[in-house]
Amino acid sequence: MQDNLSTTFAALADPTRRAMLAKLSQGEANVSDLAQPFLKEMSLPAVTKHLKVLEKAGLITKTREAQWRPCKINAEALKDAADWMEQYRVFWEESFDRLDEYLKTVTGNKKKKGKTNVRKK
């Protein structure tokens, strides 16, 4: 994968992995703890792989404790993703009227929707 942000988003693009993060947000857990809700749907090696994806994305840290592998969340990696999203907040939070105003200021005057506007060449 090319860049950090892409790796982070890709890691989040799976409900199993998001559920694992949710669990870890309540504290440390071993691999088998994390696996337990999913063992009807997938095997333990599949779980190991999901954890590896989270680990490579820097979203969790796995340590050693005898034969257990306690994992903890490392949400700093989420910060970059959240920061990236932040720049789009205006698009879903502002009212449509104000968004329209904003677009006019950054684009000059488009928004008429006549056929001559979108034409660039």
Added chain:
Amino acid sequence: MQDNLSTTFAALADPTRRAMLAKLSQGEANVSDLAQPFLKEMSLPAVTKHLKVLEKAGLITKTREAQWRPCKINAEALKDAADWMEQYRVFWEESFDRLDEYLKTVTGNKKKKGKTNVRKK
């Protein structure tokens, strides 16, 4: 893809697509406008595919204007992703000391980690 959130994150897990959203955050643009920065790296059909991914994720809307396809951002789809992230904010915003405190309260006390534990090979 299974669920909306997964589709959204997957769509964002690509720098080309994120750059297209960034461009669209400044106003409408046609496919060829969006393609222009990438035509050294990829073909137009590849761009079409990226846009289709964004469209299926609900992140953009493509309309028709003669032979052009003006696209606009539709960041409401980002809101769900941002809301999901919001629940983890505490993990990167709180000071390390307070986070550590918090983790202790939810996990009991683990963390002994003496050298006799990690014996390897």
Added chain:
DNA sequence: TTGTTAATTAACTACTTAGTTAAGTATAAG
């Protein structure tokens, strides 16, 4: 009608991802 521009579709290839089963490693416990 002929040609040009804008964009999509089709068919294909290479790579990645998500899962599997079976075998292996490491630690603890009897």
Added chain:
DNA sequence: CTTATACTTAACTAAGTAGTTAATTAACAA
């Protein structure tokens, strides 16, 4: 030493993703 537990690695498969080139559609322009 043997066995059980916790987890990983290896080898494989099926499906999905990202790109290609070539052909096609649609609207406009001459």
